Amino acid sequence: MKSFMKRHSAEARPLKPASLYRVYADLKKRFGHQNWWPGETPFEVMVGAILTQNTAWSNVEKAIRNLKEKHALNPDKMRGMSSRRLAALIKPAGFFNVKTRRLKAFVRYFHDNYRSQIKLMKRRPAAVLRRELLAVHGIGEETADSILLYALNKSQFVIDAYTKRIFMRHRLNETSDAAGTSLDYGAWKNLFVSALPRSVKLYNDYHAQIVMLGKTYCKSAQPKCYECPLSKYL
Ligand code: SF4
Incomplete structure (x- = not known):
């Protein structure tokens, strides 16, 4: 467990944008389709x-x-x-x-x-x-x-604090600081949009999977890398 904790920050292998679709597949396999957003209308x-x-x-x-x-x-x-x-x-x-x-x-x-x-x-x-x-x-x-x-079912990828935290830890964004803030919102969004097929369905569920991952494994303190579906990318 110790080595995981060490690797998730400075020593993780940089994640390539080309891997982002595979990452989604791994998350969906673990968490299932998330059926977002929680709202009736x-x-x-x-x-x-x-x-x-x-x-x-x-x-x-x-x-x-x-x-x-x-x-x-x-x-x-x-x-x-x-x-x-x-x-x-x-x-x-x-x-x-x-x-x-x-x-x-x-x-x-x-x-x-x-x-x-x-x-x-x-x-x-x-x-x-x-x-x-x-x-x-x-x-x-x-x-x-x-x-x-x-x-409104428009194909716009959502970036939030979970996205920045998780993918900064995987060094997707090499220029980002510890809080994942040195790339602006548009640059983060572009990393995903340029690597993924343009699809409302995919964008919808991908963001939902990220939130699920951030809440369950990739918490701000003590991420549970040892049992996380993305540990193989470290
Ligand atoms: S908890 Fe999962 S997503 Fe977060 S750094 Fe560890 S392996 Fe990566």
């Missing part, structure tokens, strides 16, 4: 993508449950609701005043541009939507790509 996915910023998914689930119980998981209701009321409902997700402003900005954008209709939004090209989403208050690249991929 595209709008719920959008709200979840905003609420999950800087918090654990279990907290998001509580906030979503509150919204559902009050029949408030609806773009028009959310738009018409007072900020104070919305903040109270999403409180379990943390940073609730900040996230209230973000949700309000998002539902305003959704209404003004697409009459709050998913089908109208889906008709727009991904690049246009991405530009629009990034201009909405509080929506960054990870959130935008999560909305595009999981709510």
Whole structure:
């Protein structure tokens, strides 16, 4: 076990982008298809993508449950609701005043541009939507790509902290620092997009597998390399 722990950082063999599809196959074999995103409707996915910023998914689930119980998981209701009321409902997700402003900005954008209709939004090209989403208050690249991929079925690969941690440990990105931050989001994304077939289904499940791996084996402290499905790449 000791040698694994040592190798996962400085001594790991650099993972080549060409191996990324095989990595996915290995993860899927271990974890099975993940059937993401956990959400019943595209709008719920959008709200979840905003609420999950800087918090654990279990907290998001509580906030979503509150919204559902009050029949408030609806773009028009959310738009018409007072900020104070919305903040109270999403409180379990943390940073609730900040996230209230973000949700309000998002539902305003959704209404003004697409009459709050998913089908109208889906008709727009991904690049246009991405530009629009990034201009909405509080929506960054990870959130935008999560909305595009999981709510709108657009082929945008999502990069998150798990992705950076895992693949930095495998030296996929040789120029990255210990936190995996020296390559920007776009460069990380390009590593995956240029190595994988362009597929909503694949991007969807690949990101879900990465999250599963990050939660179960490749934790920030004491990664369990000795029993991890990716140990053969070290
Ligand atoms: S992905 Fe698995 S083998 Fe690789 S560093 Fe993380 S825990 Fe270790």
